[in-house]
Amino acid sequence: QLELINLRTLVPLDFNAIRSSVERTGKVIVLQEDIAVGGYAEHIASRIAQECWEALDGPVITVSSDATPVPFHAALEEGFLAKSKLKDAVQKLLSY
Numbered sequence: 001q002l003e004l005i006n007l008r009t010l011v012p013l014d015f016n017a018i019r020s021s022v023e024r025t026g027k028v029i030v031l032q033e034d035i036a037v038g039g040y041a042e043h044i045a046s047r048i049a050q051e052c053w054e055a056l057d058g059p060v061i062t063v064s065s066d067a068t069p070v071p072f073h074a075a076l077e078e079g080f081l082a083k084s085k086l087k088d089a090v091q092k093l094l095s096y
Contacts, residue, residue: 058096
């Protein structure tokens, strides 16, 4: 089962929607287009780990873009963005 939450705003953060999803699924991947360092995904993952740990069946996984300049060519950009890593993250999380 896969559930997608598209957060419209980060401030205020709808943590109740996140908590409900964690309680239903037991698994979490936080996907962001930004790079990991300085991105909001690490904060969200930390809060999930702290406040929802009893409901988790595996680690909270964050998926971010590479910490490199954004390429201009469409084919290179596709590999740079975090969504290109999402399939591997889902397979990893499903192994728990």
